[in-house]
Amino acid sequence: MNKELIINVTSNEITIALFEDKQLVELNKEKCKTGFAVGDIYLGKVKKIMPGLNAAFVNVGYEKDAFIHYLDLGPQFTTQQKLVNILTNNKKIPNFETMRLDKAMGKNGxxxxxxxxxQSILVQIAKEAISTKGPRLTCDMSLAGRNVVLIPFSNKVSISQKIRSAEERKRLKRIASEVLPNNYGVIIRTAAMGQQDEEIKHDILSLIERWKKVISGVRNSTAPALILNEENRTTTIIRDLLNGSFSSICIDDQTVYEEVREYIRTIAPEKExxxxxxxxxxxxxxxxxxxKQIMSLFSKYVSLKKGAYLIIEHTEALHVVDVNSGNRAKVDNDQEQTAMDVNLAAAAEIARQLRLRDMGGIIVIDFIDLHKSENRTALVEKMREMMANDRAKHTILPLSKFGLMQITRQRVRPETHIDMRETCPACHGTGLVTPAALLDTQIEKQIAYYAKEKKLDYIKLRVNPVVAAFLTKGVFSLRLRWMLKYRCAIRIVKNTTTGIIETRYFNRKDEELF
Incomplete structure (x- = not known):
């Protein structure tokens, strides 16, 4: 699979488009200097305890208080809080590697x-603010690198389940164990498979240095305060996706270009x-x-092959996708096979749309009814296959007896939304337009004003083609009657970009009249 990254930089945001085999599959937008991104670490201040929810609201400097549940405190919260208390009391920075870890907290506290x-607590953004909700927090810290994820307050080495070779798992575990100090654990990512020993060790040591910056940052901060920024969205995507299948990364901004080159030079010099x-x-x-692909893919209606299409609706609670056969049903005779073909094509496009729009939470898909159990099973397998490359955690349930498929997909950021609407040129967004019957009266009043009050002997009208036809219709047209009545030359110019009730007036020098 050939992958390309196209990055557009403006003063307000960075837009990152990921292509797979020339097809747009992901679109990420990063607002410049907005903060509160997934992975950011803050020193927050507890605002309110909610016993009924077994949760708390925490001030991290966002306009809405962030939310943290008891289960998000993590097994070593008490040890972490001891460290925070020592640091915020301006005492000498302790040796993290010699700290004694407390007994892991239970799940029923x-x-x-x-x-x-x-109280001041050290937290990390787990989910960005979505809709009316503030950010979701965790105290179970993790720092992501290209090959590993560092877990402070742990001594465990975990390996991605996608690495199946027993020999490779043993090698990776040995590498991590050789370099990891006490009180640091790691999760070895799939990207580490086949990487050089020194590269993995360098990744671990650089993350340890980042954690040490967190410790020193807490000592010099007062809650609420940002302690450590996660890498920006551009480098995060490159970090997670960069592999041998990437053919190019194209950027239209010199500064971001230099930043990305420097980052890739660090993690994969051969890819620079x-x-x-x-x-x-x-x-x-x-x-x-x-x-062009954005315009065709972010609308409510998404076209499939041979006349079939999807309708995608969004609500506060869930997303709904309706699959329609369109003209296919009138052409093909085998109803079951037609439904199966449309559903398989829809499954591939829906998997793409979920990534493209970054739709999370609950997704309900109304496929065309299938009567054969083997077809229903094949459809579910097709959806699982199509979503295998989706980096967001997801669960796909079998079709219900009503033919509905339910999918849950991890949501950590607001859904990507491209507004496909324009302000109506006729009513300018008010929803009110002048009745057509009064249009000629309004135009005539303006012509009378310019001819009598301004003493103009030539007026050019720029109008919609429909209005132009109305004004010039017949031998004794409105235009001719006005010319005779006001003793003024009137020229009608058609303009397709002009609203249906919009009229613009110009003099002989083509200067607009107001």
Missing amino acids: KISGFIASG KIVKLYKGNVPIFDNFDVS
Whole structure:
């Protein structure tokens, strides 16, 4: 699979488009300097304990208080809190590696027994603010690198289940054990498979240095305060996806280009040459056909082959996808086979849409009814196959007796939304337009004003083609009657971009009249 990354940089945001075999599959938008991104670490202040929810609200500096549940405190919260108390009391920074870890917290405790209002706690953003909710927090810290995820307050080495070779798992565990100090654990990612020993060790040691910066940052901060920024969205995507199948990374901004090159030089020097600076006169998204694909993919209706289509609706609680056969049902005779073909095509497109729009939470799909059990099973397997490359955690349930498929997909950021609507040129968004019967009266009043009051002997009207036809219809047209009545030359110019009730007036020098 050939992958390309197209990055468009503006003053307000960075937009990152991921292509797989020339098809747009992910679109990420990162607002410049907005903060509160997944992975950011903050020193927060507890605002309110909610015993009924076994949770608390924490002030991390966001406009809405963030939320943390008891289960998100993590097994070593008490040890972490001891460290925070020492640091916030301006004492000497302790040696983290010699700290004694407390007994792991149970899963049935009460949050009120561990934190109190006004207390400072070290937290990490687990989910960005979505809709009316503030960020979701965790105290179970983790720092992600290209090959490993560092877990402070742990001594465990875990390995990705996708690495199946017993020999490779043994090698990776040995590498991590050789370099890890006490009180540090790691999760070895799939990307580490086949990597050089030194590269993995370097990744672990660089993450340990980042954690030490967190410790020193807490000592010099007062809650609420940002302690450590997660890498920006661009480098995060590159970190998670960069592999041998990447053919190019094209960027239209010199600064971001240099940042990405420097980052890739650090994690994969042999890949540095695939980073290219775009200098074309045409906008980068237009040049690489990104804009066209965005316009066709983010609408409510998504077309499939041979007339079939999807309807995608969003609600506060869930997302609904309806699969329609369209004209296919009128052409094909075998109803079951037609339904199966449309459903299989829909499954592939829906899997793509989930990634593209970053739709999370509950997704309900209304497939076309299938009567054969083997077809129903094959459809579920097809959906699982299509979503195998989705980096977000997800669960796919079998079809219900009503033909509905339910999917839960991890949601850590707001859904990507491209507004496909424009302000109506006729009513300018008010929903009110002038009745057509009064249109000629309004135009005549303006012509009378310019001819009598301004003493103009020539007026050019720029109007919608429909209005132009109305004004010039017949031998004795409105235009001719007005010319005779006001002794003024009137020219009608058709303009397709002009609203149906919009009229613009110009003099002989083509200067607009107001």
